[in-house]
Amino acid sequence: MSRTTLISPSILSADFARLGEEIQAIDTAGADMIHVDVMDGHYVPNLTIGPTVLKDLKLYSTKPFDVHLMISPVDPLIAEFAKAGADYLTVHPDAGPHIHRTLQAIRDHGMKPGVALNPATPINVLDHVMDEIDLVLVMGVNPGFGGQSFILSQLEKIRSLSRMTAASGRDIILEVDGGVTPFTARQCREAGANALVAGSAVFKGSGTYAENIAAIRGKSSAQVT
Numbered sequence: 001m002s003r004t005t006l007i008s009p010s011i012l013s014a015d016f017a018r019l020g021e022e023i024q025a026i027d028t029a030g031a032d033m034i035h036v037d038v039m040d041g042h043y044v045p046n047l048t049i050g051p052t053v054l055k056d057l058k059l060y061s062t063k064p065f066d067v068h069l070m071i072s073p074v075d076p077l078i079a080e081f082a083k084a085g086a087d088y089l090t091v092h093p094d095a096g097p098h099i100h101r102t103l104q105a106i107r108d109h110g111m112k113p114g115v116a117l118n119p120a121t122p123i124n125v126l127d128h129v130m131d132e133i134d135l136v137l138v139m140g141v142n143p144g145f146g147g148q149s150f151i152l153s154q155l156e157k158i159r160s161l162s163r164m165t166a167a168s169g170r171d172i173i174l175e176v177d178g179g180v181t182p183f184t185a186r187q188c189r190e191a192g193a194n195a196l197v198a199g200s201a202v203f204k205g206s207g208t209y210a211e212n213i214a215a216i217r218g219k220s221s222a223q224v225t
Contacts, residue, residue: 090137138174
């Protein structure tokens with residue numbers, strides 16, 4: 001189903017000493033969602049934040065919080081992220097033994113389930129869980145660090161997933177995370193993505209946050225309202 005491209009700035013690239021203010025700033029600048037990358041130093045070689053910080057950050061925006069768990073195991077923390085206020089909770093299929101059960105648990109806790117696919121993860125892992133998901137996240141880079149360059153082979157994966165989600169008949173968000181710039185954002189949109197995660201391109205881009213978000217969305221700064 002068609003929709004306006006959603007922009008979900010990743011706070012991984014924000015000023016961590018001013019996270020609340022940064023979230024307010026991107027909210028005002030036109031962000032549709034707030035993307036929170038959760039890393040455990042185990043599933044990926046980096047550490048970020050957990051549910052306690054998320055709970056505090058929820059005070060700074062009423063936009064949906066789009067939480068991407070790069071942790072393993074996932075299941076023991078589902079309830080904590082629900083209590084902290086995650087709206088979307090996205091997991092990797094290899095971060096737990098039973099992805100179907102994990103997705104059901106996420107929905108049972110009142111959140112919208114998502115599945116993230118690493119660059120080498122085939123899309124057929126979704127074949128029997130399409131009815132359980134509200135979001136598919138295509139990793140344009142290998143997970144764990146911001147500022148990486150987009151892996152162009154993921155464009156064909158986006159095209160395939162666009163056909164797959166359309167065939168499901170469900171309103172599934174097809175999101176891309178990693179290496180998103182105004183240029184690669186256009187490629188991703190043309191391939192069928194309807195949501196884009198951007199960290200460096202928003203927080204460290206050449207314009208204001210509003211101008212950077214507009215550029216990723218495919219609009220000129222004159223169209224920023």
